Amino acid sequence: MLKDALREGPVWSLGTMSGTSLDGVDAAMVLTDGAQIFAFGETAYRAYSDEERDVLRAAMGRWEGLGEASAVVESAHAELLGQITGAAVVGFHGQTTAHDPAGRGTCQIGDGRMLAHMLDLPVVWDFRSGDVEMGGQGAPLAPFFHHAAMRYVGETEPAAVLNLGGVGNISYVNPAIEVPSDPGACLAFDTGPANAPLNDLMRDRTGAGFDADGALAARGAPDGAVLDRMAADGYFAKMPPKSLDRDEFAWLGAAVAELSDADAAATLTAAAAASVVRGLEHLPKRPARLLVTGGGRLNPVMMEMIRAGSRLEVAPVEDVGLNGDMLEAQAFAYLAVRVSRGWPTSCPGTTGVRAAVGGGVVSEPGDAVALVSGASG
Numbered sequence: 001m002l003k004d005a006l007r008e009g010p011v012w013s014l015g016t017m018s019g020t021s022l023d024g025v026d027a028a029m030v031l032t033d034g035a036q037i038f039a040f041g042e043t044a045y046r047a048y049s050d051e052e053r054d055v056l057r058a059a060m061g062r063w064e065g066l067g068e069a070s071a072v073v074e075s076a077h078a079e080l081l082g083q084i085t086g087a088a089v090v091g092f093h094g095q096t097t098a099h100d101p102a103g104r105g106t107c108q109i110g111d112g113r114m115l116a117h118m119l120d121l122p123v124v125w126d127f128r129s130g131d132v133e134m135g136g137q138g139a140p141l142a143p144f145f146h147h148a149a150m151r152y153v154g155e156t157e158p159a160a161v162l163n164l165g166g167v168g169n170i171s172y173v174n175p176a177i178e179v180p181s182d183p184g185a186c187l188a189f190d191t192g193p194a195n196a197p198l199n200d201l202m203r204d205r206t207g208a209g210f211d212a213d214g215a216l217a218a219r220g221a222p223d224g225a226v227l228d229r230m231a232a233d234g235y236f237a238k239m240p241p242k243s244l245d246r247d248e249f250a251w252l253g254a255a256v257a258e259l260s261d262a263d264a265a266a267t268l269t270a271a272a273a274a275s276v277v278r279g280l281e282h283l284p285k286r287p288a289r290l291l292v293t294g295g296g297r298l299n300p301v302m303m304e305m306i307r308a309g310s311r312l313e314v315a316p317v318e319d320v321g322l323n324g325d326m327l328e329a330q331a332f333a334y335l336a337v338r339v340s341r342g343w344p345t346s347c348p349g350t351t352g353v354r355a356a357v358g359g360g361v362v363s364e365p366g367d368a369v370a371l372v373s374g375a376s377g
């Protein structure tokens, strides 16, 4: 049974995200009643070691045989979350290894029952499966939180929040509509590849994890033929809802293989920016500006290419007082409280699910007893 404190009123919820960039785990506290955000609290980050990252990288694209990778995710989360006290509940996203909503579904590793046992706290996890079972994409799930965050910072006009992680996603939210699942409150979709192809290129060519500050791309020129091929990809013309697996645009890597390091980096940076610009076609109205979260906001070359292509003001979410390093972890803190109250976490406008649905499974510390004692189940 969920503790009474979780049933009503604001609680401190501790959210986590292990994103498609495979850099590490973010954790963040949010004071919320599942509808309104009252405050943002402590944050923490734990990088994966090179060995852990190798295990996770080997798990990408896989649906089974994920025991070792799951254990890496669980222990990294337990170590990080153990540093933060005062949470009533944990929102545990886990690590996506594969995503194919029209086919095999969506796969996030890390067992929430184990984490509940390790932390002695209720843990909400497996956020995406319920949405997929109801005909949704299972992603993106941050939009309801983006809606609440825009209300928290006092926005009153429709706002566009763009996340530039490994994959890009955009939420177009109307803060004047109170309930996020009401028609017109939230429209969202994945825009396309963001940092993932560029990170993979950097790792292969230079050994660096990413193109810090866009320095390499700044020295090169985008290849028009690759960008034309990108523009012809059917994903961009497709109406939302739509979502992507991390490696769905892996052909981009082969397409830039013959280019110099700088030109290849410039091309992949431009491809990420072009995806965003194409995505704007699907918004109900041109937003006043793009508020950008995720690591890509720290890449001035990518930001400038989006600005030039969209002719919009493009600003980091810090401009409205939010923390762009932690927005996804905060999202899962917020969603965890919604799940524990039985409220929806997605709707037709965000994932294409048939009706507003509350994904997520709640596990209590005692639920892991069978797992921990070695019994099967």
Ligand SMILES: Nc1ncnc2c1ncn2[C@@H]1O[C@H](COP(=O)(O)OP(=O)(O)OP(=O)(O)O)[C@@H](O)[C@H]1O
Binding pocket: 017, 018, 019, 020, 021, 022, 023, 163, 164, 165, 166, 167, 168, 195, 196, 199, 209, 210, 211, 212, 213, 214, 293, 294, 295, 296, 298, 299, 300, 328
């Ligand atoms: N200073 C910087 N310069 C350029 N790029 C950066 C910088 N800092 C971060 N990035 C990029 O942002 C990425 C991390 O972004 P983020 O943490 O938002 O991704 P994620 O949460 O793993 O992905 P997703 O949102 O797809 O799950 C890095 O891998 C890198 O590509």
Ligand SMILES: CC(=O)N[C@H]1[C@@H]2OC[C@@H](O2)[C@@H](O)[C@@H]1O[C@H](C)C(=O)O
Binding pocket: 019, 020, 096, 099, 106, 138, 139, 140, 141, 142, 143, 163, 165, 166, 167, 168, 169, 190, 243, 244, 328
């Ligand atoms: C299947 C999956 O894990 N998707 C991630 C990924 O990373 C960005 C984009 O692709 C988005 O769809 C989603 O994450 C964010 C947190 C979301 O669900 O809103």
